[in-house]
Amino acid sequence: MTNDNPGHVCPYCETLNDQDAGFCRKCGVALTRRCPHCDAVNWIDDEHCVQCGATLDILEWIIRRDNLGVAGRLNEQMDEAEQIKAIETAASQARMERMLAEEREMREALRQRLIEQRAQEKKMLTIVLSVTGVVLFIILIVALITGL
Ligand SMILES: [Zn+2]
Numbered sequence: 735m736t737n738d739n740p741g742h743v744c745p746y747c748e749t750l751n752d753q754d755a756g757f758c759r760k761c762g763v764a765l766t767r768r769c770p771h772c773d774a775v776n777w778i779d780d781e782h783c784v785q786c787g788a789t790l791d792i793l794e795w796i797i798r799r800d801n802l803g804v805a806g807r808l809n810e811q812m813d814e815a816e817q818i819k820a821i822e823t824a825a826s827q828a829r830m831e832r833m834l835a836e837e838r839e840m841r842e843a844l845r846q847r848l849i850e851q852r853a854q855e856k857k858m859l860t861i862v863l864s865v866t867g868v869v870l871f872i873i874l875i876v877a878l879i880t881g882l
């Protein structure tokens with residue numbers, strides 16, 4: 735009954751399609767369905783078969799259209815979720831790298847301090863040893879002098 739029309743409007747995205755188009759040129763949804771009684775090809779929102787006049791289940795494409803809508807929304811949400819996940823992953827990676835860099839810096843500082851401490855200890859030991867040596871030398875001299 736819609737065969738006289740120059741084209742069909744997609745029930746999902748409302749794009750005008752050619753009369754003989756099997757699928758919407760914009761959203762790709764199927765625009766035709768076969769009559770379960772005589773197998774004639776009918777426009778998706780025909781309520782009755784163009785050939786045998788049998789009642790076509792209009793609920794079928796409404797459900798399909800709604801499912802498509804839900805699927806589209808789900809896809810969008812998934813894309814969003816993936817984007818958020820990607821951002822979070824990047825952020826946590828940056829955080830991790832920062833933490834690792836800080837830890838490296840801390841270790842480097844600690845190492846530097848340890849080296850300095852050891853150098854100081856060595857210096858102290860050298861001073862103590864030389865002072866002890868000098869004191870022993872003086873005692874020896876004094877002992878020699880007083881002994882003579
Ligand atoms: Zn469409």
Ligand SMILES: [Zn+2]
Pocket residue numbers: 769770771772773774783784785786787788
């Ligand atoms: Zn039919």
